[in-house]
Amino acid sequence: xxxxxxxxxxxxxxxxxxxxxxxxxxxxxxxxxxxxxxxxxxxxxxxxxxxxxxxxxxxxxxxxxxxxxxxxxxxxxxxxxxxxxxxxxxxxxxxxxxxxxxxxxxxxxxxxxxxxxxxxxxxxxxxxxxxxxxxxxxxxxxxxxxxxxxxxxxxxxxxxxxxxxxxxxxxxxxxxxxxxxxxxxxxxxxxxxxxxxxxxxxxxxxxxxxxxxxxxxxxxxxxxxxxxxxxxxxxxxxxxxxxxxxxxxxxxxxxxxxxxxxxxxxxxxxxxxxxxxxxxxxxxxxxxxxxxxxxxxxxxxxxxxxxxxxxxxxxxxxxxxxxxxxxxxxxxxxxxxxxxxxxxxxxxxxxxxxxxxxxxxxxxxxxxxxxxxxxxxxxxxxxxxxxxxxxxxxxx
Amino acid sequence: xxxxxxxxxxxxxxxxxxxxxxxxxxxxxxxxxxxxxxxxxxxxxxxxxxxxxxxxxxxxxxxxxxxxxxxxxxxxxxxxxxxxxxxxxxxxxxxxxxxxxxxxxxxxxxxxxxxxxxxxxxxxxxxxxxxxxxxxxxxxxxxxxxxxxxxxxxxxxxxxxxxxxxxxxxxxxxxxxxxxxxxxxxxxxxxxxxxxxxxxxxxxxxxxxxxxxxxxxxxxxxxxxxxxxxxxxxxxxxxxxxxxxxxxxxxxxxxxxxxxxxxxxxxxxxxxxx
Numbered sequence: 001x002x003x004x005x006x007x008x009x010x011x012x013x014x015x016x017x018x019x020x021x022x023x024x025x026x027x028x029x030x031x032x033x034x035x036x037x038x039x040x041x042x043x044x045x046x047x048x049x050x051x052x053x054x055x056x057x058x059x060x061x062x063x064x065x066x067x068x069x070x071x072x073x074x075x076x077x078x079x080x081x082x083x084x085x086x087x088x089x090x091x092x093x094x095x096x097x098x099x100x101x102x103x104x105x106x107x108x109x110x111x112x113x114x115x116x117x118x119x120x121x122x123x124x125x126x127x128x129x130x131x132x133x134x135x136x137x138x139x140x141x142x143x144x145x146x147x148x149x150x151x152x153x154x155x156x157x158x159x160x161x162x163x164x165x166x167x168x169x170x171x172x173x174x175x176x177x178x179x180x181x182x183x184x185x186x187x188x189x190x191x192x193x194x195x196x197x198x199x200x201x202x203x204x205x206x207x208x209x210x211x212x213x214x215x216x217x218x219x220x221x222x223x224x225x226x227x228x229x230x231x232x233x234x235x236x237x238x239x240x241x242x243x244x245x246x247x248x249x250x251x252x253x254x255x256x257x258x259x260x261x262x263x264x265x266x267x268x269x270x271x272x273x274x275x276x277x278x279x280x281x282x283x284x285x286x287x288x289x290x291x292x293x294x295x296x297x298x299x300x301x302x303x304x305x306x307x308x309x310x311x312x313x314x315x316x317x318x319x320x321x322x323x324x325x326x327x328x329x330x331x332x333x334x335x336x337x338x339x340x341x342x343x344x345x346x347x348x349x350x351x352x353x354x355x356x357x358x359x360x361x362x363x364x365x366x367x368x369x370x371x372x373x374x375x376x377x378x379x380x381x382x383x384x385x386x387x388x389x390x391x392x393x394x395x396x
Numbered sequence: 397x398x399x400x401x402x403x404x405x406x407x408x409x410x411x412x413x414x415x416x417x418x419x420x421x422x423x424x425x426x427x428x429x430x431x432x433x434x435x436x437x438x439x440x441x442x443x444x445x446x447x448x449x450x451x452x453x454x455x456x457x458x459x460x461x462x463x464x465x466x467x468x469x470x471x472x473x474x475x476x477x478x479x480x481x482x483x484x485x486x487x488x489x490x491x492x493x494x495x496x497x498x499x500x501x502x503x504x505x506x507x508x509x510x511x512x513x514x515x516x517x518x519x520x521x522x523x524x525x526x527x528x529x530x531x532x533x534x535x536x537x538x539x540x541x542x543x544x545x546x547x548x549x550x551x552x553x554x555x556x557x558x559x560x561x562x563x564x565x566x567x568x569x570x571x572x573x574x575x576x577x578x579x580x581x582x583x584x585x586x587x588x589x590x591x592x593x594x595x596x597x598x599x600x601x602x603x604x605x606x607x608x609x610x611x612x613x614x615x616x617x618x619x620x621x622x623x624x625x626x627x628x629x630x631x632x633x634x635x636x637x638x639x640x641x642x643x644x645x646x647x648x649x650x651x652x653x654x655x656x657x658x659x660x661x662x663x664x665x666x667x668x669x670x
Binding site for chain 1: 405408409411414416425429430432433434435436451452453454455456457459460567568
């Protein structure tokens with residue numbers, strides 16, 4: 001099997017699993033308990049908080065809250081800020097956010113909040129002028145993903161933060177960093193981020209654990225109310241093995257950042273340029289935009305994405321598509337639509353996302369097989385005349 | 397991952413009858429590039445028999461499989477038989493499709509219908525049915541009232557969600573959902589009125605139910621029943637044998653006789669012992 005869907009989820013690193021195991025077996029104590037037996041569990045928690053603090057470059061461990069997933073991190077941050085200061089009713093976000101926050105904002109709109117959705121250009125870059133114009137003193141929150149999950153396009157977080165702080169210093173800034181954790185360096189202090197959410201399973205930790213950074217100047221009302229855990233910001237007995245696993249994964253991610261940004265990028269670029277060169281009806285959906293090193297989003301004109309995925313799957317290759325047919329939603333990806341990807345290519349767009357476990361041999365195999373698959377599917381397309389014209393144009 | 401049958405997988409992996417017939421006698425098209433799937437079907441017809449069929453499809457696995465199997469289903473068939481094929485037949489031939497993918501089979505049916513229309517073929521049903529409306533209900537996917545009506549009729553669809561799964565209508569902006577609901581309501585109101593019986597037919601039907609479904613059950617306990625009269629929703633019956641003296645008679649009538657008649661006729665029926 002060749003796994004090129006690492007933006008969906010990743011393989012658990014064996015070293016992560018090893019780091020988790022003791023807390024499933026011998027060291028099962030509740031970290032809050034008052035006996036020596038709980039020492040190892042509470043130390044593991046403390047150490048993990050330190051590692052995640054370093055991972056995002058926070059000032060203080062107290063600014064890290066452990067959660068169950070990226071969605072919980074986002075919900076805690078967004079609802080937390082809004083519930084703490086109910087006077088402000090305006091939110092700014094983007095049209096291309098992950099559904100976990102987009103659907104939350106649609107719910108909040110029904111509850112009386114006004115939400116502005118900032119658009120992107122055809123490369124997927126955010127319209128910063130529109131963003132700046134939208135900020136008012138009533139803006140409670142600006143919420144922007146660091147990188148887009150479908151295209152890998154990185155948004156200029158520091159610049160956005162500067163815009164926010166110059167126009168409305170009281171407005172809080174939440175960054176969904178799920179797709180950058182482990183792919184590019186994160187520095188919440190330098191970037192001027194108030195809150196930042198990550199999810200373990202996107203960087204080789206298991207599913208079911210995440211973290212939220214909330215800086216000391218930002219007050220939130222907790223989403224889950226109960227015990228005193230996480231300094232009262234998130235009740236519930238801490239999931240020690242998973243938190244320990246995520247910390248180990250963060251350590252490994254810090255160590256391999258350089259590899260991600262050079263070697264993973266080299267393989268991604270090789271895959272991308274080969275596909276674009278060998279397949280005449282292909283197009284890079286992101287153009288020249290700045291992207292995370294592991295992701296490429298390519299559109300194939302006059303063919304449909306699900307069929308590409310099914311043929312890839314028959315060869316053991318895992319990828320994903322923004323096509324309507326894969327999701328069952330009937331409409332193609334909201335991200336590609338916001339970018340105005342031409343209607344000839346939007347249904348045939350696929351995402352390939354690598355990891356540090358991806359090998360050159362795997363990339364070469366995909367480079368060999370994908371052109372055959374696209375040729376096979378193109379051959380049954382009813383748009384033969386259009387395809388012939390496209391081929392002529394490309395060969396010029 | 398969709399739960400596709402082996403047959404669906406076989407057909408998208410190895411689609412049959414792919415291509416274009418340059419001198420086709422009939423061509424049918426359904427869907428569009430913007431909607432995410434399109435099917436073109438080409439037919440050779442001789443002496444009212446489909447002698448060859450080919451297709452070209454832009455679409456997902458189930459769209460290709462639906463097109464492919466459709467060509468197999470119609471080659472060698474008379475136009476009369478081809479005309480009878482519904483989207484349900486296409487899905488059944490594939491061993492079923494996931495509910496969200498039923499619209500692929502509808503696309504096959506639409507393309508076939510389009511081809512027959514372009515060929516000028518009409519059967520008795522077409523002549524009997526009033527002029528079908530070409531009114532577009534869903535502007536996002538260009539779905540006509542006609543297509544929605546056929547999907548409801550052929551598949552017994554009951555909800556707006558069903559209609560969306562089968563025709564895509566209402567699947568994007570959702571503004572036409574209330575129109576779809578109206579079409580469903582109109583269809584079932586029509587079915588109900590079509591099924592309305594004359595007073596004599598109604599009495600005969602009630603009597604038939606009593607004789608074939610109720611009486612044999614009572615006879616098992618040494619009793620019997622016969623119909624005396626029917627006035628509007630009131631059904632007057634007489635009980636015989638053990639039933640007539642049984643203290644539980646009222647209960648028997650209320651529970652069993654009435655429920656049986658309600659199930660077979662309608663919920664307003666009231667049974668009265670005379």
